[in-house]
Amino acid sequence: MSFTLATWNINSVRLREPLVLKLLAEQGPDVLCLQECKSPVDKIPLEGFAELGYTHMVARGQKGYNGVAILSRLPIEEVSSQQFGGLDHARHIAGRLENGVTIHNFYVPAGGDKPNREINEKFGQKLDYLTDMRDWFSKEPPEKAILVGDLNIAPRADDVWDHKKMLKVVSHTPIEVDHLAQVQEAGNWVDVTRQDIPEGLLYSWWSYRAKDWDAADKGRRLDHIWATSDISASAHSSRVLRDARGWEKPSDHAPVFATFDL
Incomplete structure (x- = not known):
């Protein structure tokens, strides 16, 4: 069985329903994992997704x-929903898909602006969330x-537009990178994207604040696909749909x- 999976922080599934429909129609992933849906489950606009086969x-x-959601053309049953970080x-x-593969969809807290839990409660919550994931x-x-x-x-130096400038910016600080590495080690996870694209700058997020995000290209790779080591070799064709x-x-x-390919 071969299936294609996509992950996307949609920043409101109701507001951006047309974009989800566009992605499903043009790219046709078998499974789409959405984060920051900003909607109760009963308000997610399922009708259009179902018309495209995502039932x-x-x-x-x-x-x-x-808010997190997994849309699928393949039968899937819920197996877990966890609360971390208090x-x-x-x-x-x-x-879990019928082939026995479990898909975990996470939206880790952003962590606020200051990388110091003593003055920024949100940063502490982020670190605690990651610690609970690890455990x-x-x-x-x-x-x-x-x-x-x-x-x-964004864990790697080439996952951000400027490694040195970003070392004190939330999302690329050494303590966050270390916490994420502990989660990865605890689950024996393999970073599939970097397995396929081992070298070079690679981003999945660009700030709204940039007047011309594409020209400035000050991105970060905040969105990830990992697989346990028993199936990671089956992964291929990784890409970011920058467009x-x-x-x-x-x-x-x-x-x-x-x-x-499983």
């Missing part, structure tokens, strides 16, 4: 904030699993894709 969904939602937020959903995967080591989502950390950042009224994130 299956598992999701967690809340009004106006956070936050009552809709930031995780996991579903959960240590306790229940995943097998035959894929982890995707907006992890809000989507330039669509009308876009999300500030671009979708990330990978194909798995």
Whole structure:
């Protein structure tokens, strides 16, 4: 069985329903994982997705904030939804495909502006969330699993537009990178995107603040696709759909894709 998966922080699934429909119609991933849906589950606009063949969904939602959903052309059943970091937020959903692959969809807290938990509660919440992720995967080591989502950390020097300038900016600080590495190690996760694209600058997010995001190109790779080591070799064809950042009224994130032959 071969299937293509995409992950995308959509920044409001109701506001940007036309963009989701455009992606599904033009790119046709078998599974689309969305973050920051900003919608209760019963308000997610499913009719148009279903008309394109995406008749299956598992999701967690809340009004106006956070929210994660997995849309699928393939049958999928919910297997888990976790709360981490002491936050009552809709930031995780996991579903299992009929081939036994579990897909974890995460929206890790952004962490605010200051990389200091003593003066910025949100940064502490982010670190605690990652610590709880690590501990959960240590306790229940995943097998035959894929982890995707907006992890809000660009770990490598070539995952940001300027490594030195970004070292004190939330999303690329050494402590965040270390916490993310511990999550990765705990679950025996392989960074599929960098397995396929091992070298070079690679981004999935560009700020709304830039007058011309494309020309400035001050991006960060915040969106990730990982797989457990038992299936990571089956992954290929990774890519970032950069063009989507330039669509009308876009999300500030671009979708990330990978194909798995299982």
